[in-house]
Amino acid sequence: MNRVAVDLGERSYEVRIAPGLMSRAGIEIAPLLRRKRVAIVTDATVAMAHLPGLKAALEAEEIAVSTLALPPGEATKGWENLARCTEWLLEQKVERKDVVLALGGGVIGDLVGFSAAILRRGVRFVQLPTTLLAQVDSSVGGKTGINTTQGKNLVGAFHQPSLVLADIDTLATLPDRDLLSGYGEVVKYGLLGDADFFDWLERNGPALRSGDQAARLHAVTRSVEMKAGIVSRDETEEGERALLNLGHTFCHALEKATGYSDRLLHGEGVAIGCALAFELSSRLGLCSQEEPSRVRAHLAAMGMKVDLADIPGDLPDEDALIALMGQDKKVIDGRLRFILARGIGQAFIAEDVPGDIVRKLLVDALARRTA
Numbered sequence: 001m002n003r004v005a006v007d008l009g010e011r012s013y014e015v016r017i018a019p020g021l022m023s024r025a026g027i028e029i030a031p032l033l034r035r036k037r038v039a040i041v042t043d044a045t046v047a048m049a050h051l052p053g054l055k056a057a058l059e060a061e062e063i064a065v066s067t068l069a070l071p072p073g074e075a076t077k078g079w080e081n082l083a084r085c086t087e088w089l090l091e092q093k094v095e096r097k098d099v100v101l102a103l104g105g106g107v108i109g110d111l112v113g114f115s116a117a118i119l120r121r122g123v124r125f126v127q128l129p130t131t132l133l134a135q136v137d138s139s140v141g142g143k144t145g146i147n148t149t150q151g152k153n154l155v156g157a158f159h160q161p162s163l164v165l166a167d168i169d170t171l172a173t174l175p176d177r178d179l180l181s182g183y184g185e186v187v188k189y190g191l192l193g194d195a196d197f198f199d200w201l202e203r204n205g206p207a208l209r210s211g212d213q214a215a216r217l218h219a220v221t222r223s224v225e226m227k228a229g230i231v232s233r234d235e236t237e238e239g240e241r242a243l244l245n246l247g248h249t250f251c252h253a254l255e256k257a258t259g260y261s262d263r264l265l266h267g268e269g270v271a272i273g274c275a276l277a278f279e280l281s282s283r284l285g286l287c288s289q290e291e292p293s294r295v296r297a298h299l300a301a302m303g304m305k306v307d308l309a310d311i312p313g314d315l316p317d318e319d320a321l322i323a324l325m326g327q328d329k330k331v332i333d334g335r336l337r338f339i340l341a342r343g344i345g346q347a348f349i350a351e352d353v354p355g356d357i358v359r360k361l362l363v364d365a366l367a368r369r370t371a
Helices: 021-032 044-059 080-089 106-121 131-139 168-173 176-193 197-211 212-235 242-244 248-259 268-282 290-303 317-326 353-366
Strands: 002-006 013-018 038-043 064-070 099-104 124-129 143-148 150-156 161-168 338-339 347-350
Touching: 002 212, 013 021, 013 106, 013 176, 013 212, 021 099, 021 124, 021 143, 021 161, 038 242, 044 064, 044 099, 044 168, 044 353, 064 080, 064 268, 080 106, 080 143, 080 176, 099 106, 099 131, 099 150, 099 338, 106 124, 106 131, 106 150, 106 347, 124 131, 124 242, 131 168, 131 176, 131 212, 131 268, 150 347, 176 197, 176 212, 176 268, 176 338, 197 212, 197 290, 212 242, 242 338, 242 347, 248 268, 248 317, 248 338, 268 290, 268 338, 268 353
Parallel strands: 013 161, 038 064, 038 099, 099 124, 124 161
Antiparallel strands: 002 013, 143 150, 338 347
16 A cells, blocks of 8 residues: 655645555544544445445444435536535534545545535545546545536635545546546646656556556556645645646636536546647747647547547637636636646746737637637
């Protein structure tokens, strides 16, 4: 088992990464419990695949279990299901010293974490991420929230989990598209701060995709190490943590434009956003033209979406996309912030990006859809 510490003083916790963790969940979680009961919130798809094993592992330690399964999909992450989840937890008489388990991908982790944050002004919760995206990114760091009609993750709270159990065996149940979506976040870590990791991904990404356990364990662990280090230094995104948003300014606008639907999964948007961020960096003279080409080549070699032309259906024009970016949480004093790069592994926060260059970038990217 690999263990990564998220060092936040009294709110510190471990991320434990290994195959077979779901079958050990009772043993891992029992030390956190003041009374032997937990409430599990999951989604219907994950419940079919993983809930029986998790319940058996908890009941083997004589831990009583109650469960709620929400609908799957990004559309679940809104006010209606936040209310449903929170009301259900109240009905289960969850107390402040109890523990709520979030079993699923990023949608469940974000929504259940936010519900735990507001329930009785904060109850403890454990993340059991079952997707690659959730294991390497959304389960770590305490960002919780929901989407609204105005944009993605605009309502939420920082609420750290008490423990994260990342069972890499769960990745074997993912459809290939969902695995690749999570890989978009894995690539992001190499691009933002670890050129050697990106080199490793170029060599080992295909093995990871095809099911190599050692490759998956290394990729998840290195990604979590990078995120944990940044979160430990900047928990509430006052500075360095914004680097984790590489590609996300474009991504969130594209997700909103596609209605948070299966036209574009989050990690696919991140991959496209990273490619656009490197292209923007090159146009600004920050890095050579070879850098965005290398990024695109690796994403393409992995069979991923790399450009706006890869998104099915209609997209709004460049001005509408820029307006959607204006709702992003990274806007400060009305100015967009982008995460740009001086090269692979050399990302930085930029607050004075000329709007005309961003607009021309989007014009060109949209033109490639009809070329």
